[in-house]
Amino acid sequence: SAVISQKPSRDICQRGTSLTIQCQVDSQVTMMFWYRQQPGQSLTLIATANQGSEATYESGFVIDKFPISRPNLTFSTLTVSNMSPEDSSIYLCSVGRGVGDTQYFGPGTRLTVL
Amino acid sequence: GNSVTQMEGPVTLSEEAFLTINCTYTATGYPSLFWYVQYPGEGLQLLLKATKADDKGSNKGFEATYRKETTSFHLEKGSVQVSDSAVYFCALSAVDGNQFYFGTGTSLTVIP
Numbered sequence: 001s002a003v004i005s006q007k008p009s010r011d012i013c014q015r016g017t018s019l020t021i022q023c024q025v026d027s028q029v030t031m032m033f034w035y036r037q038q039p040g041q042s043l044t045l046i047a048t049a050n051q052g053s054e055a056t057y058e059s060g061f062v063i064d065k066f067p068i069s070r071p072n073l074t075f076s077t078l079t080v081s082n083m084s085p086e087d088s089s090i091y092l093c094s095v096g097r098g099v100g101d102t103q104y105f106g107p108g109t110r111l112t113v114l
Numbered sequence: 115g116n117s118v119t120q121m122e123g124p125v126t127l128s129e130e131a132f133l134t135i136n137c138t139y140t141a142t143g144y145p146s147l148f149w150y151v152q153y154p155g156e157g158l159q160l161l162l163k164a165t166k167a168d169d170k171g172s173n174k175g176f177e178a179t180y181r182k183e184t185t186s187f188h189l190e191k192g193s194v195q196v197s198d199s200a201v202y203f204c205a206l207s208a209v210d211g212n213q214f215y216f217g218t219g220t221s222l223t224v225i226p
Contacts, residue, residue, distance in 0.1 A: 041218070
């Protein structure tokens, strides 16, 4: 398994601002992912964070709104840009080692946008 | 395509009752199947998994068997405790990529 930490654990932000969420893993991992969990809902994959190249975004998510960095195999950031109340969600990062492998999740960042 | 259909909640049980949460899936080939649990205010934790047909995953008294013939992976526990109150997610890992597909989650409340 992997130990994953996220910062911040929660935040309350104003409309129109941006927030950067950090994800740190205690070991090198091949795959890192960012998910969104809206209140009372399941998880939706935002993107796969690729080390050394641009992230791969899922349908409905764009780089301008959710820029992602992954400078090395243990760290990634997700920025939520120009926030609106609809962005209020839990944002989770996860890691995995390949096809069919278990994904391990961070504790999540609870974002509230006023 | 790939998808997971999970029993709707919320589910409320008395302590020591039997628990079943149904999960069926649609997928190409033989995906890996997972149950995750999310306790209030926390992230997702892996509860158990199975990687091939007829495999049984088990952990903390919970069990689920990978049934290829019925494309199911139902979660069971013989005697639930108050501490099992959480949201449970069924998920599959597709063989044609790295993406996980999650069910909608089932909220379980166990009352003393």
